[in-house]
Amino acid sequence: DTEVTQTPKHLVMGMTNKKSLKCEQHMGHRAMYWYKQKAKKPPELMFVYSYEKLSINESVPSRFSPECPNSSLLNLHLHALQPEDSALYLCASSYRATGYEQYFGPGTRLTVT
């Protein structure tokens, strides 16, 4: 089983709202990732958590705040977003903390109005 689940599937928020994206995996994977994908573009890495600790932040604006409460759960807290932040937000996980064999969830389609 290589399932990564993400909720919600779709999210519309205003620029003053605070919302959170949730990602869950029950495969015992030790690394989890957030990627952002704009239309007709490849995914771009945002954050990497390895053994529940933030190991990589790809210079992401502070209006995006990741959190890893436990080894199965990854959150992305959103605040004061801009319309250009509208995108598909993808979560991924990998068993080994090497970055290999990353399995992606279905994504959350975010629209900022």
Added chain:
Amino acid sequence: QQQVKQSPQSLIVQKGGISIINCAYENTAFDYFPWYQQFPGKGPALLIAIRPDVSEKKEGRFTISFNKSAKQFSLHIMDSQPGDSATYFCAASPYSGGGADGLTFGKGTHLIIQP
């Protein structure tokens, strides 16, 4: 700086034909090279991956060919079917000495298999 260059941007292949997508990389620290398939509105799905210690890996109709000296790798889809119509991304990741690292993706190839 684009670290993984992918071509072609789009590809049309007849049903039953061979689809070939190519990627080239520059960073010699990369040592893991996966291919992902993505359908509209879905997350990328891991298809097949290779490490530099082998020159070819085959899984069903999908084959990766890897040329370490040329820093190139390619995906071959044999007996292409209409259900293979999707966007394909090559990617690469370095060995991080025990720490997880993200994937660097190519720009993608939009593949259409004509019946």
